[in-house]
Amino acid sequence: MAVSGFEGFEKRLELHFFGDDNDPTVTTMGLRLLDFESLENVLRVVQCTVVSAVGNHFFDAYVLSESSLFVYPTKIIIKTCGTTQLLKSIRPLIHLAKNLGLTICGCRYTRGTFIFPKSQPFPHINFKQEVIYIEENLPNNLCFRKASVMPSKNPSYSWHVFSSASDNGAHFSDGEFTVEVCMTELDRLTGIGNINPRALICDFVFDPCGYSMNGVDGDRYSTIHVTPEDGFSYASFEYVGSVYDDQDDIVETLKKAVQVFKPATVSVSTTSHRREVWTRVAHAMEPLGLKCRSFAMDEFPTAGTVVFQTFTAARRK
Numbered sequence: 566m567a568v569s570g571f572e573g574f575e576k577r578l579e580l581h582f583f584g585d586d587n588d589p590t591v592t593t594m595g596l597r598l599l600d601f602e603s604l605e606n607v608l609r610v611v612q613c614t615v616v617s618a619v620g621n622h623f624f625d626a627y628v629l630s631e632s633s634l635f636v637y638p639t640k641i642i643i644k645t646c647g648t649t650q651l652l653k654s655i656r657p658l659i660h661l662a663k664n665l666g667l668t669i670c671g672c673r674y675t676r677g678t679f680i681f682p683k684s685q686p687f688p689h690i691n692f693k694q695e696v697i698y699i700e701e702n703l704p705n706n707l708c709f710r711k712a713s714v715m716p717s718k719n720p721s722y723s724w725h726v727f728s729s730a731s732d733n734g735a736h737f738s739d740g741e742f743t744v745e746v747c748m749t750e751l752d753r754l755t756g757i758g759n760i761n762p763r764a765l766i767c768d769f770v771f772d773p774c775g776y777s778m779n780g781v782d783g784d785r786y787s788t789i790h791v792t793p794e795d796g797f798s799y800a801s802f803e804y805v806g807s808v809y810d811d812q813d814d815i816v817e818t819l820k821k822a823v824q825v826f827k828p829a830t831v832s833v834s835t836t837s838h839r840r841e842v843w844t845r846v847a848h849a850m851e852p853l854g855l856k857c858r859s860f861a862m863d864e865f866p867t868a869g870t871v872v873f874q875t876f877t878a879a880r881r882k
């Protein structure tokens with residue numbers, strides 16, 4: 566743990582793979598065939614461990630000592646906080662997937678602005694260094710590459726995005742979107758279980774404080790992580806949705822997640838091929854007394870449009 570305080574802001578890596586479509590084990594199991602020991606070895610390099618796990622017909626969800634890991638047949642998402650070295654997982658994961666007959670076709674890395682940037686080890690010293698490291702570890706078939714720092718009015722809340730894909734890397738299914746919510750200066754913490762009552766919950770309470778949770782609902786995950794310490798309190802909520810869902814559900818889910826923590830500042834990043842998602846975010850925040858202070862939008866080849874919005878409580882400008 567960093568001497569200065571615990572770094573709540575997560576680093577998030579999403580890797581997509583493809584294999585022989587005529588091989589049913591690839592489409593039904595794929596990366597889920599990786600044995601637990603191999604996953605543990607990758608996590609050891611990143612410097613975290615599995616603390617609890619659950620799986621269903623579609624994917625496996627792991628709560629980590631530092632956030633979460635989701636393994637789908639052709640997609641893997643790792644989210645880690647603290648001083649973990651997440652990008653060091655890229656090379657071993659590509660190697661393990663190759664042994665299963667899977668080739669990487671998409672990579673997306675995102676993170677907010679660290680509260681304690683000086684505590685971050687290589688290759689997370691700064692975004693430029695992170696991008697160099699990612700590029701060095703990706704194969705040449707991932708040719709559409711783009712890195713961007715999406716600004717906000719407050720420099721403490723920039724959003725860092727790197728995305729790359731091969732020319733067959735149309736890795737987001739039509740209508741699917743990801744919402745990443747980062748909250749600081751928390752006021753309370755009650756009612757997490759009500760955010761999605763349908764989800765199977767797998768969680769972990771840390772000693773002396775801290776809480777992590779994965780929700781599993783069909784083929785979709787949601788995840789919440791909480792660092793409650795005074796002075797650097799932080800919580801994140803992330804979920805995958807579809808534009809074909811009831812649009813009011815998107816608003817209600819976001820409202821419930823933010824109401825649990827009553828944060829002073831909320832930043833929300835949405836990644837989607839559709840416009841309607843980010844407009845819903847503002848509709849969810851305004852009734853909670855949160856005003857949009859900044860808005861940034863950028864296009865990423867094959868990953869889609871990333872919209873980054875920051876909101877602060879109307880009482881604290």
Ligand SMILES: C[S@@+](CC[C@H](N)C(=O)[O-])C[C@H]1O[C@@H](n2cnc3c(N)ncnc32)[C@H](O)[C@@H]1O
Nearest residue numbers: 571573630646771774775776790791792793800
């Ligand atoms: C639950 S994890 C989640 C991190 C997540 N990114 C966040 O900050 O919301 C971090 C919290 O657990 C606490 N914690 C206690 N033991 C820990 C451990 N062994 N590893 C990581 N965090 C631990 C930290 O002090 C912090 O409050």
